[in-house]
Amino acid sequence: xxxxxxxxxxxxxxxxxxxxxxxxxxxxxxxxxxxxxxxxxxxxxxxxxxxxxxxxxxxxxxxxxxxxxxxxxxxxxxxxxxxxxxxxxxxxxxxxxxxxxxxxxxxxxxxxxxxxxxxxxxxxxxxxxxxxxxxxxxxxxxxxxxxxxxxxxxxxxxxxxxxxxxxxxxxxxxxxxxxxxxxxxxxxxxxxxxxxxxxxxxxxxxxxxxxxxxxxxxxxxxxxxxxxxxxxxxxxxxxxxxxxxxxxxxxxxxxxxxxxxxxxxxxxxxxxxxxxxxxxxxxxxxxxxxxxxxxxxxxxxxxxxxxxxxxxxxxxxxxxxxxxxxxxxxxxxxxxxxxxxxxxxxxxxxxxxxxxxxxxxxxxxxxxxxxxxxxxxxxxxxxxxxxxxxxxxxxxxxxxxxxxxxxxxxxxxxxxxxxxxxxxxxxxxxxxxxxxxxxxxxxxxxxxxxxxxxxxxxxxxxxxxxxxxxxxxxxxxxxxxxxxxxxxxxxxxxxxxxxxxxxxxxxxxxxxxxxxxxxxx
Amino acid sequence: xxxxxxxxxxxxxxxxxxxxxxxxxxxxxxxxxxxxxxxxxxxxxxxxxxxxxxxxxxxxxxxxxxxxxxxxxxxxxxxxxxxxxxxxxxxxxxxxxxxxxxxxxxxxxxxxxxxxxxxxxxxxxxxxxxxxxxxxxxxxxxxxxxxxxxxxxxxxxxxxxxxxxxxxxxxxxxxxxxxxxxxxxxxxxxxxxxxxxxxxxxxxxxxxxxxxxxxxxxxxxxxxxxxxxxxxxxxxxxxxxxxxxxxxxxxxxxxxxxxxxxxxxxxxxxxxxxxxxxxxxxxxxxxxxxxxxxxxxxxxxxxxxxxxxxxxxxxxxxxxxxxxxxxxxxxxxxxxxxxxxxxxxxxxxxx
Ligand SMILES: Nc1ncnc2c1ncn2[C@@H]1O[C@H](COP(=O)(O)OP(=O)(O)OP(=O)(O)O)[C@@H](O)[C@H]1O
Ligand SMILES: [Mg+2]
Numbered sequence: 001x002x003x004x005x006x007x008x009x010x011x012x013x014x015x016x017x018x019x020x021x022x023x024x025x026x027x028x029x030x031x032x033x034x035x036x037x038x039x040x041x042x043x044x045x046x047x048x049x050x051x052x053x054x055x056x057x058x059x060x061x062x063x064x065x066x067x068x069x070x071x072x073x074x075x076x077x078x079x080x081x082x083x084x085x086x087x088x089x090x091x092x093x094x095x096x097x098x099x100x101x102x103x104x105x106x107x108x109x110x111x112x113x114x115x116x117x118x119x120x121x122x123x124x125x126x127x128x129x130x131x132x133x134x135x136x137x138x139x140x141x142x143x144x145x146x147x148x149x150x151x152x153x154x155x156x157x158x159x160x161x162x163x164x165x166x167x168x169x170x171x172x173x174x175x176x177x178x179x180x181x182x183x184x185x186x187x188x189x190x191x192x193x194x195x196x197x198x199x200x201x202x203x204x205x206x207x208x209x210x211x212x213x214x215x216x217x218x219x220x221x222x223x224x225x226x227x228x229x230x231x232x233x234x235x236x237x238x239x240x241x242x243x244x245x246x247x248x249x250x251x252x253x254x255x256x257x258x259x260x261x262x263x264x265x266x267x268x269x270x271x272x273x274x275x276x277x278x279x280x281x282x283x284x285x286x287x288x289x290x291x292x293x294x295x296x297x298x299x300x301x302x303x304x305x306x307x308x309x310x311x312x313x314x315x316x317x318x319x320x321x322x323x324x325x326x327x328x329x330x331x332x333x334x335x336x337x338x339x340x341x342x343x344x345x346x347x348x349x350x351x352x353x354x355x356x357x358x359x360x361x362x363x364x365x366x367x368x369x370x371x372x373x374x375x376x377x378x379x380x381x382x383x384x385x386x387x388x389x390x391x392x393x394x395x396x397x398x399x400x401x402x403x404x405x406x407x408x409x410x411x412x413x414x415x416x417x418x419x420x421x422x423x424x425x426x427x428x429x430x431x432x433x434x435x436x437x438x439x440x441x442x443x444x445x446x447x448x449x450x451x452x453x454x455x456x457x458x459x460x461x462x463x464x465x466x467x468x469x470x471x472x473x474x475x476x477x478x479x480x481x482x483x484x485x486x487x488x489x490x491x492x493x494x495x496x497x498x499x500x501x502x503x504x505x506x507x508x509x510x511x512x513x514x515x516x517x518x519x520x521x
Numbered sequence: 522x523x524x525x526x527x528x529x530x531x532x533x534x535x536x537x538x539x540x541x542x543x544x545x546x547x548x549x550x551x552x553x554x555x556x557x558x559x560x561x562x563x564x565x566x567x568x569x570x571x572x573x574x575x576x577x578x579x580x581x582x583x584x585x586x587x588x589x590x591x592x593x594x595x596x597x598x599x600x601x602x603x604x605x606x607x608x609x610x611x612x613x614x615x616x617x618x619x620x621x622x623x624x625x626x627x628x629x630x631x632x633x634x635x636x637x638x639x640x641x642x643x644x645x646x647x648x649x650x651x652x653x654x655x656x657x658x659x660x661x662x663x664x665x666x667x668x669x670x671x672x673x674x675x676x677x678x679x680x681x682x683x684x685x686x687x688x689x690x691x692x693x694x695x696x697x698x699x700x701x702x703x704x705x706x707x708x709x710x711x712x713x714x715x716x717x718x719x720x721x722x723x724x725x726x727x728x729x730x731x732x733x734x735x736x737x738x739x740x741x742x743x744x745x746x747x748x749x750x751x752x753x754x755x756x757x758x759x760x761x762x763x764x765x766x767x768x769x770x771x772x773x774x775x776x777x778x779x780x781x782x783x784x785x786x787x788x789x790x791x792x793x794x795x796x797x798x799x800x801x802x803x804x805x806x807x808x809x810x811x812x813x814x815x816x817x818x819x820x821x822x823x824x825x826x827x828x829x830x831x832x833x834x835x836x837x838x839x840x841x842x843x844x845x846x847x848x849x850x851x852x853x854x855x856x857x858x859x860x861x862x863x864x865x866x867x868x869x870x871x872x
Binding site: 037038078094095324326345346347348349350351356358360363364365366367368369370374377378379381382387390391392394418 | 531532734735736737738739740741743744747748750751753754755756757758866867868871
């Protein structure tokens with residue numbers, strides 16, 4: 001994919017005196033520091049200016065303090081030290097309402113829309129200024145904003161029925177309806193397909209041309225280079241550097257983001273053995289009772305990585321849930337080796353050796369309020385050494401946590417800290433660590449590297465390859481086409497609940513693959 | 522390692538602050554009520570304290586009062602941890618007391634009769650909770666409604682039983698016959714009414730703590746309560762966990778009822794419980810479903826109950842003050858989370 005710099009020359013030339021009082025800065029952070037009560041230093045002396053009307057990308061490894069800094073700006077967290085200037089004036093942002101009054105809005109790393117509500121209801125919820133619900137006014141607002149931004153979203157549709165790409169647009173729409181001038185977007189693209197990213201970026205450019213300021217966190221260098229005017233890199237809670245995008249390139253950014261990035265070893269292809277997982281004319285319904293997986297056939301061999309490419313909402317979720325026993329199979333069969341596991345309880349399927357990295361990590365993958373050690377034992381709590389005759393062995397849990405924390409370089413203040421204290425990427429690492437370490441026959445990996453920094457992504461890729469060489473069969477479901485192309489021994493394209501095409505990596509036709517994903521051909 | 526276990530986690534610290542805040546606010550509002558009635562609140566609380574702990578006799582009465590509250594709320598703590606709201610402990614308590622009493626009388630005197638009474642009483646409470654538990658797990662019917670309604674069925678059923686089939690032949694009131702005196706719970710402090718049931722209740726504190734913190738069941742209760750989707754994903758049988766935690770709270774409610782009979786009242790009357798099943802809800806919430814917190818909270822509520830009777834005759838304050846304080850406590854416990862969050866945001870509190 002070619003990198004097309006969209007940044008305007010205006011910014012490259014723009015010289016500004018960097019004093020906080022300068023009105024050209026929409027936001028100026030001065031010496032911001034934040035230490036969490038458990039002693040974690042998340043931000044240290046951060047000084048950073050965001051120019052009005054620019055798209056400013058924030059890069060940094062997992063746990064670098066990006067989300068913390070953004071939550072400070074949007075009033076969710078309070079800094080221990082430092083000052084914030086908005087349009088050159090010093091301000092105190094005590095809560096999100098203060099931020100909203102100043103025209104600052106944030107889209108969080110994890111979805112905050114209410115899935116059972118419609119687009120209109122979700123927006124009405126944040127617009128509510130009087131006790132009376134004036135849906136007509138909300139509709140007018142939505143219509144006006146949508147027209148300005150060239151958005152096409154049906155206010156009547158329920159959030160849960162929208163693909164993630166659309167949901168992300170609704171998050172933005174919701175901010176714009178609140179008349180936000182400064183938009184903070186925390187990893188909005190991590191689960192979007194390249195096509196969705198494109199339309200998302202078009203939207204960002206629209207925002208920019210209408211004078212909005214955008215701060216965008218991402219782990220993908222390409223995206224930062226493509227969309228932003230300037231880039232700031234954080235590491236260990238400090239600002240490493242802020243550079244105009246025109247002066248940056250992927251290698252430079254990578255070297256700034258992580259220290260000592262190992263050159264990725266060339267990945268060898270697997271040597272597939274016997275069929276280990278077989279899905280036969282599977283039919284599965286979605287939450288609303290419509291057929292989502294429609295007579296799908298699929299095989300995974302031992303020692304093989306099968307990539308499922310497709311736009312979200314084409315049955316991937318339902319397929320995976322059917323295999324893992326979380327969703328009822330209407331007809332067809334799932335076979336593990338020679339055993340029929342169709343509609344068996346999840347517990348049985350786990351015990352037979354199917355591991356699963358879920359996409360919805362906050363709601364499915366972890367219990368946020370429980371400790372890291374407890375979460376790492378989620379699937380093996382009934383087995384020794386975690387417990388013996390139903391009595392938990394806490395020491396084994398802690399020991400297990402300590403070893404996985406170091407093996408997967410999870411950043412946690414201690415092995416028993418609540419998972420809610422971890423950064424988004426580190427929660428993902430925790431789930432990956434748990435699922436890769438329980439020695440299954442088959443691994444189902446949904447977006448395994450979403451939200452991971454380049455180093456951690458590379459580490460996960462290498463772990464997946466390692467598992468493959470040990471004979472594990474891996475079903476990789478990812479919106480990241482690069483990831484699929486890099487790892488898969490075979491690529492299946494899913495559309496409308498069916499596999500509509502299959503490629504071997506050596507004769508891959510990206511054009512055709514993209515067309516198949518969209519249902520053309 | 523040892524150090525780590527000794528330090529209090531942030532969450533625990535927070536819930537302690539929340540509980541203390543609720544208590545302080547309750548006392549503050551009660552003080553206002555005292556002032557309006559021309560009563561010196563400080564004096565009133567001193568009398569209350571004296572009434573609860575003033576001498577060995579009063580203190581043991583408070584411990585006796587604490588016993589059924591503690592047993593009930595330990596059970597409720599388990600179901601609440603699972604986010605299962607058993608509002609029916611009162612009915613389960615009465616059914617347990619009734620069935621246990623029948624067993625004690627049926628077997629006659631002696632330790633065997635005592636043991637049988639306790640077991641039957643506990644199982645009675647369990648069975649009374651099993652109906653709502655089954656409806657919840659099999660049909661998805663909200664347990665708040667079913668357990669609450671089963672209170673009326675249970676309490677009136679017991680009223681009927683002590684009015685007709687099991688009415689004592691030697692009294693004018695609707696009440697059951699007395700249990701054989703040889704099967705009563707022994708007094709452990711001579712000169713007082715302090716009975717073995719107090720020890721039983723206190724022994725349950727570490728047991729329930731162990732159940733919640735050190736067993737796989739306790740682990741599953743927490744996961745199901747905190748994130749049922751993760752529980753499903755982790756292969757847990759959610760229905761089973763919910764069922765067991767609900768009937769477990771019924772079991773302890775039944776045990777509380779029969780302990781009250783075997784230790785203090787010696788027969789079942791309509792006035793057996795002044796709402797211990799409901800008090801248990803407040804206590805479990807105030808104690809943040811932590812057995813140690815629950816123990817302290819039940820002592821506190823017992824002290825309010827007993828202290829106010831002293832208050833009633835020293836300062837002429839109606840006993841309704843107990844209900845007032847209990848109600849306030851309930852409101853403030855529920856309000857404490859947003860309150861603490863508000864204080865944190867204003868920088869008043871730093872947790
Ligand atoms: N509530 C909290 N309590 C304690 N520590 C926290 C809390 N929130 C975050 N941290 C810690 O602060 C550090 C920075 O976290 P932050 O979420 O800002 O990282 P991030 O740069 O957004 O990472 P990611 O890319 O993984 O999302 C991490 O080490 C994290 O463990
Ligand atoms: Mg983050």
